Amino acid sequence: MAIRQIGAIGSASMPPRTALARAAPQESSLPYLRPYDVFDYLPTAADHVSVPRNANVDTFQITAGDILQTRSGRNLGPCTIADNELAKFALSDDMIRIKVDDKNERLLLLAYLKTSLGQALIRRGRSGSVIDHLTVPDVEAVPVPVFPKEVVHTVSGLVGKAIECRERGRSLLNELLRRLMDQYPHSESQRWTWWSMQARDLGERLDSGHHHPVVAHGRRQLHASNGVALGAMAKAILPIRYKRYYVEEGHGRPIVSGRQLLQPEPINLRYVSDRSFRNPEDYEIHAGCTVFGAVGRAEGRQAWPALVTSDRDGWLASNDVMRLVPRRGVRPGAVWLAVATPQVQAQIKALSFGSVVDHMNPWDVEQVIVPDIEDPLAKKAESAWEDFARSTELIGQAVARLEQSLEEFTR
Known part of the structure; x- marks a missing residue:
């Protein structure tokens, strides 16, 4: 096959390595993503960086259409493409930006970098004694086969539709969350430096986070708006620990962690044998949960x-x-929206306990107060998640078509 390098198709770049100053309250700022946040269904700002106190802050802002390639870390290799929702954020130098002017070539390159060959070629340039790293020249030197025109047309069409579905899903969920925040204004922006409590009100929890005024305010706010206990909407389930027997793909079932649940294409997805469990069905997750x-x-x-x-x-x-199984008559989208509401997030996080790693109990989660979500909003949330599923399916089809084309050439 004819070969070109990424540097001949487009260009790669990264912002200068520098420490970004966090934004102060009321200061002009940009929402900031950590590198692996870009792979989430719904990227959420990990922090806000100052605009006036960071030189060339615009070089850190994501540009729609750029391919974002991880350049460091244990799971070096995954990539994605920036849509208009991602373009609202700033991102550190830990992601290399690949610009390709031709739309079809850009979409094809994204799918190619997700193939087994593309991932192997990206990783071959890595270096580092402790943490793997890539440089801009490493990425630009990656060879890309010249695929037949019909393959380019098919793959770019699939990837283009996938990006549209994912952006539509993100936009709709962000809109729904904004509507809920307008309906239930959140006080998280208030800077609490101290507060007082009576000893008799502490109960069994002495940790301050459990009694934070934002948590108490959220519960009162939802109570006043006819909020209900989460247990009335869904049953919370958390299985017991098990002994893991990991296997190769094709010899077991995919198993996801709490972080991978948030990714449409789980990074470093593992597979586990059913012999790991006494009752494998206890660990299954099902559509609608x-x-x-x-x-x-x-x-x-x-x-x-x-x-x-x-x-x-x-x-x-x-x-x-944690699994939340909707009660009879409760729409799945209503449960998701209720839990994603800021007041509910504050309550759930306040349940965490543990000296090293934070844990929580399902019976405590069921006591959290949640808003009453109307069916029209719940249906829209479900539609957005269906767009996410369709997007992942289309990306898989595009990658499979390229794998097939590469296999046909090697026969």
Whole structure:
């Protein structure tokens, strides 16, 4: 096959390595993503960086249409493409930006970098004694086969539709969350430096985070708006620990962690044998359930929910994943939206306990107060998640078509 390098198709670049100053309250700022946040269904700002106090801050802002390639870390290799929703964020130098002017070539390159050959070629240039790294010249030197025109047309069409579906899903969910925030204004922006409490009100929890005024305010706010206990909408389930027997793909079922639940294309997806469990069905997740990481860092992505779609029906999830099974008559989208509301997120995170790793109990989760979600909003949320599932399916078809083309050439 004829070969070109990425540097001949487009160009690669990265911002200068520098420490970004965080934004102060009321200061002009940009929402900031950590590198692997770009792979989430719904990227959420990990912080805000100052605009006036960071030189050339515009070079860190994501540009729609750029291919974002990881350049460091244990799972070096995954890539994605920036849509208009991602373009609202700033991103560190840990992602290399690949610009390709021709749309069809850009979409084809994205799919190619996701093939087994593309991933192998990306990783061959890595270096580092402790943490793997890539440089811009490493990426630009990656060879890309010149595929037949019919393959380019098919693959670019599939990837283009996938990007549209994913952007539509993100835009719709962000709109729904904004509507809920307008309906239930959140006080998280208030800077609490201290507060007082009576000892008799502490109960069994002495940790301050459990009694934070934002948590109490959210509960009162939802109570006043006819909020209900989460247990009235869904049953919370958290399985017990198990002994893991990991196997290669094709010899077991995919199993996701709390972090991977948030990714349409799970990074470093593992497979596990059913002999790991006494009752494998206890660890299955099914379409319509809301799931979130119940073990991890409360200040991180712990408690942030995902709605299980049909493409993941029957997958396995670890014992670190909380399952919320909707009660009869409750729409799945209503459960997801309720849990994603800021007041509910604050309550769930406040349930965390543990000296090293944060944990929570399902019976505590069921006591959280959630808003009453109307059916029209719930239906829209479900539609957005269906767009996510369709997007992942289309990307898979595009990658499979390229794999087939490469295999045909080697016969």
